[in-house]
Amino acid sequence: MKPSKKSSPLDIPTLLIGPDSRSPSYAKPGDAGADLYSRIDLEISPKGGRALVPTGVSLAIPEGFAGFVQPRSGLAIKHGVTCLNSPGLIDSGYRGEISVVLINHDPENAYQVRVGDRIAQLVVMRIENINFLFSESLDDSERGTGGFGHSGS
Numbered sequence: 001m002k003p004s005k006k007s008s009p010l011d012i013p014t015l016l017i018g019p020d021s022r023s024p025s026y027a028k029p030g031d032a033g034a035d036l037y038s039r040i041d042l043e044i045s046p047k048g049g050r051a052l053v054p055t056g057v058s059l060a061i062p063e064g065f066a067g068f069v070q071p072r073s074g075l076a077i078k079h080g081v082t083c084l085n086s087p088g089l090i091d092s093g094y095r096g097e098i099s100v101v102l103i104n105h106d107p108e109n110a111y112q113v114r115v116g117d118r119i120a121q122l123v124v125m126r127i128e129n130i131n132f133l134f135s136e137s138l139d140d141s142e143r144g145t146g147g148f149g150h151s152g153s
Helices: 073-079
Strands: 014-016 034-037 042-044 049-059 065-070 081-083 088-090 097-104 111-113 118-126
Touching: 034 049, 042 049, 042 097, 049 111, 049 118, 065 097, 073 081, 088 097, 097 111, 097 118
Parallel strands: none
Antiparallel strands: 014 049, 034 118, 042 111, 049 097, 065 088, 065 118, 081 097
């Protein structure tokens, strides 16, 4: 298999909010998701406790792209903590601070978030704009109108 051609990184202007804020960063070369970090300390109570955790980062994502906030698998498996609205969508026009909604599914233990903890990942992707063309009918497909659970268990 031929190695794929490496594309140039996308430049995204980044604003750090506060002295403890950290820029998103990749843990390893080739990673798709850049780690997002907490800029505050807080506790998320067990049994579905939720918190809006600020990252201290604002981005100027270019038009034609969007950011997607994804959970971290380590938080999920080790602590039962994940992102509640996943993926969280960051539109190109948004210039406010990125915050992450975390939920603690652990049945007994609260989860301590500390300044600088990795709390989520950011994936930036090219997005196509759509012209929705209204029609009297749609072409058939193999799946047809089968909805939830239609393709198997």
